[in-house]
Amino acid sequence: MPNPLRSLFAWLKRRRPAFLRPSLDSRSVQRILQERLARSPEAVEKGNDVLTGVRIGRRLDANLSVIRQLVGDAPDLVVRELVIAGGAGSPSGARAAVVFFDTLSHAERAASQVIKPLLYDAVRDGVQVPADPQRLADWICTRMINTANVETRADLQQLVQDLCQGKTAVLVEGVDVAIVLDLVGYDTRNVEEPMGEPVVRGPRDGFVDSLQTNLSLIRRRIGSPLLRFDRMILGRWTQTPVVIAYIHGIADPDLVQEVRRRLSAIDVDGVIDTSYIEEFIEDTPYTVFPQVLNTERPDTVVANLLEGRVAILADGTPFALVVPTSLWALMNAAEDYYQRWDGATLVRMLRYALVALVVLLPSSYVAATTFHPEMLPSTMLISIAAAREAVPFSSFTEVLLMEITFEALREAGVRLPRPIGQTIGIVGAIVIGEAAVSAQIVSAPVVIIVAFTGISSFVIPHFNVGIGFRIARFYILLLAGSLGLLGISIGLMLLILHLISLRSFGQPYLAPVSPMRWSELADTFVRLPRWLMRRRPEPVRAPTRRRRDFPAQETGTQGEGAVRASDQG
């Protein structure tokens, strides 16, 4: 069958009215389901297709056995069968089952808030259990269950989805809907100070790995009802809940729409961290500079929402994404906004100066010693020449050697277990630095320069921008070693050109400096006092669509039967 026809049929199948949908009551539906599920791993993926539109049946046993089979007789699936004790009207009571994963839900809360009322409270209060199935379901929802969040589901697939997300289901004999309760509960980290972005002064809480907690950290900071959380599900297998947060009325609707569009275009097996999302939604994939800000700080997210940006949070990771962003935003630390403005401004300028050194200092040294010794002041030239006298390598080789050593030390320091990390410091500082100089493998000025460059690279608040500049440093170094000052200038020009041409969700990467927006300069390499920053940044108008999508998008769609959760909304 041609593909468009097939997808048309699939669409029609999804949209058909309830009475056309197969119900689990039908023996043939049960049989087909069981056959297909038993077949092979690929068939399980297609199982989604099989499930599409199947309704929950009236017969409890059939429902339970299909659910059990769908989750592969999971040992952590709890099926508590019980009888809702009836009053005089139906002395036998109604058979029911409470179903949940005890790895995802609070078993005690299920017991106290669902099972206990159904078992005992009805008996104790002598309430009449309605005989009519529809009224029975309503009665359970409204009278018996004391959880805040109660919904009913008629769709089997949706029900299983909910179970896998940690919801609890109540199925009742004779009722063709399931009652779904939110008793989600599992262990997460406590809210702690974020490790990666500490502050001296300012809010101390950081995001954790649970979406629910993270959203609460944002919601409790923004009292306005205009704060919006748009939920969607990403990841074919992980079915990860992802939330787009923005403030309605501040964020440009086009921007929000564009974020939604880019997110819903993502088709991957799993979203483990927001970095998975980041790679898919970047405007320019081929660059060393991140075009999306990531942060573990709720206050940073809130500050950005207030400036009309959009945050993306995913379950299972403490890192939120903020779009659009600019190089200047990535060079800012949260602390800048909590310190006095004069101090913050000086710190920012220091940061930019040091970043310039990170990119230019090693290459300038190489260019000056190799090509332009006449440009150094004579005393400095003499001392450098004296230090280099016995060194067998060219200064380019020297610097490259030491830079690579430094990068190796840093990487080792990050990867090693913390107690051993100290050793690396000692080995690096004493053995390599000191010994290399005294053995005259490298000259002392090179060690100084590389060490200083290394320290400077740590002042960049966002780690991933730091990586970008570190890579840029090697590129300029290479040019300086081969073409001297000309190489540095041309390399720097191409680097700046590249930065200028980058965009983050349509916003120029170097805005508001280039293109110049005077009113927003107050928060770039300076931070003016808050009472001078009266205007919000201009909303980004009409984000340009990314010119091309990723190859991954094209290859990732072979499982045509799979229905993306985002399509269901």
Added chain:
Amino acid sequence: MHPTRARINPWQLAVLLIPGIGSTAVLGLPAITAAFARQDAWMAPLAALPASALVIWVCGRLAARFPEETFAEYAPKVLGKLPGKLCGLLLFWYFFHLDAAIAREFADFLVATAHPRTPAALAAALGGLAAAVAVRHGPEILARLGELFTPIAAALLLAIVGLAYSSMDGSLLKPVLEHGWRPVLVSGFVTQAFTGQFVLLLVLLPSVNGVPAGVKASYGALAVIAAALVLVSVVSLSVFGPLTANFVWPFFKVARVGTFGAVLARIEPLVIGFWIGGTCLKLAVHLYAAVITFAYTLGLRHWRPLVFPMGALMVAYAIGHLNNLVEHHRMLAHFWPPYTQVFQLILPALVLLVAAVRGMGDRREQGPNEGGAIQDGKEARGHGAD
């Protein structure tokens, strides 16, 4: 993509034009003008002001008549197909030749100051490469590069002047007008070859948001460039006096001389670096103009594929068409000024004149005193001629 779809604001146009015209003039021009006018060379940019303003005015009038169109597109409409295309090619040749001259200057400067053992061809090729990469990004990115570059470069220029202050001797500027006005006017004519490069507006103005504002910004850019040239000439002359004419890049020498005690010295690597940046920008702007003019003269649909081949040709021409630095500077001083006037002033003025005589183009911006009915009639005629 049509270049006029890209939008540059007037401020960006100004900061693009300032390095796009001034960057080569700043370092070398005082030597050339001082050869003619000696201690009065600082008046040369002022003498060139009226003619340069005229260039801007002509370009502005043309842009107002033919909004959103580049010279190569409306010239055939105005002059007839063949002469119009020919004019387009002439303008292209001017941009191409000028670009080659800039690349030559770029290579010569680098070889003379920082890279004595680097082949000039390599230096020119690298400059051409950077420029071509920039041009391929389109005029918007070029303008934003100008936005980043110009303020810092201007600060550097002022810093050099400040550092050289202690070496300056005002008496070297005297006697004023020792030989009368004639040498000043001659050197002004030479300067006009530089400041007349505002003919770039024929290509850039269609991309600007609002032609009148763009023209205003161009006058501003002219004022800034003229002021910078006067400043640079005054400083060079008052530091070196009659020696100025003997240097090739007197202002670079000024940067060498300037110190702030023992605290700040040797800023010439910085100067070279910025000069490379500024000249690449100038190369890029003119390469862009050349490519656009060429593409639209020949009626090509895409101009981007032309950028790298054109850049390569330009570099080859830059290296091949002159033997050495001396020839280059002889050319700049004697052949270049009358030669460029053909393209900078005569060619656009001719097209404007014919367009005015034939009453072509949108004339709504002529003035408020024109009645609505007449205006409509003229507009209709303008469209009829299209």
